[in-house]
Structures are given as structure tokens and as C-alpha cells.
Amino acid sequence: MGSFIGKTIILGLVLLFGVFLGMQQANNGMLQMKGYHDPQxxxxxxxxxxxxxxxxxxxxxxxxxxxxxxxxxxxxxxxxSFNAFSKAGKALSDGMTHAARSLYDWVNGK
Known part of the structure; x- marks a missing residue:
């Protein structure tokens, strides 16, 4: 089990290094494609x-x-603007709050 976890971590680190290397190469390629250094x-x-x-x-x-x-x-x-999902969510949350409060009051009453 430990060997599998170790191999998985090493593989993940190698792949992460590959991603960083690829990003650097893409950046260098974009700078070369531009052809000149423009401070603007x-x-x-x-x-x-x-x-x-x-x-x-x-x-x-x-x-x-x-x-x-x-x-x-x-x-x-x-x-x-009218947002139907916002109104529906507000109505649902108000209903759930009212139901929970009623249940709490009913339990405390007994």
C-alpha cells in the first residue's frame, strides 16, 4: 500500500512539473511569435x-x-429585473424557516 501511494505521489509530481514546463514553453512561444518587445x-x-x-x-x-x-x-x-429563481429560492427558504420554527415551538410546547 505504501509503495502504491509513493509511486502515485511521484507520478503526480512529475506530471505537475510537466504542466509547469509546458506553461513556460507556451509563454516563450508567445513572446517569440510576437517578434519584438513592446512595452505597451x-x-x-x-x-x-x-x-x-x-x-x-x-x-x-x-x-x-x-x-x-x-x-x-x-x-x-x-x-x-425579475429573477424567478431568486424569488423561488426566497419563498422556499422562508417556508423552511417557518416550518422549522413551528416544529421547534411545537416540541418546546410539549
């Missing part, structure tokens, strides 16, 4: 402070500010 291509997401001391994020090249996020949050709060 930092990543998919970056955050900086602008002149008015506000945070400004860049997501896939699209600038997003705190004001944009606040406006979107207001817009989402104004849209009161």
Missing part, C-alpha cells in the same frame, strides 16, 4: 492614478474610471 503590451488589466487623484483602470485597452463604475452601479440598481 503590458497585460489585460492595469491601474493608474490620474491628475485628479482618481484611480483609472484599463481593461483590455478600454479605460474605466470610478465615475463610470458608479454610473453603472446606479443603472443596475434602477433596473429591477
Amino acid at each position: 503590451l503590458k497585460g489585460a488589466f492595469s491601474i493608474q492614478m490620474n491628475e485628479e487623484e482618481e484611480r483609472e483602470a484599463s481593461i483590455l485597452g478600454t479605460a474605466v474610471t470610478e465615475k463610470d463604475l458608479a454610473e453603472k452601479q446606479k443603472q443596475l440598481e434602477e433596473i429591477e
Whole structure:
């Protein structure tokens, strides 16, 4: 049994090492495919402070500010969409709470 567990752990470590090696090779291949080093291509997401001391994020090249996020949050709060699963879940949980409370009161009454 111990031999099997040892072999399994060693096999798992070898496979994990292979995954890490493959990820490194894929990264090197992507850099070689690009063909040059471009400092503008930092990543998919970056955050900086602008002149008015506000945070400004860049997501896939699209600038997003705190004001944009606040406006979107207001817009989402104004849209009161109906979610049937949410309503059904709330009704089910309220029913279960009421049933459990009634059972508890009935047991305590006896």
C-alpha cells in the first residue's frame, strides 16, 4: 500500500512539473511569435492614478474610471429585473424557516 501511494505521489509530481514546463514553453512561444518587445503590451488589466487623484483602470485597452463604475452601479440598481429563481429560492427558504420554527415551538410546547 505504501509503495502504491509513493509511486502515485511521484507520478503526480512529475506530471505537475510537466504542466509547469509546458506553461513556460507556451509563454516563450508567445513572446517569440510576437517578434519584438513592446512595452505597451503590458497585460489585460492595469491601474493608474490620474491628475485628479482618481484611480483609472484599463481593461483590455478600454479605460474605466470610478465615475463610470458608479454610473453603472446606479443603472443596475434602477433596473429591477425579475429573477424567478431568486424569488423561488426566497419563498422556499422562508417556508423552511417557518416550518422549522413551528416544529421547534411545537416540541418546546410539549
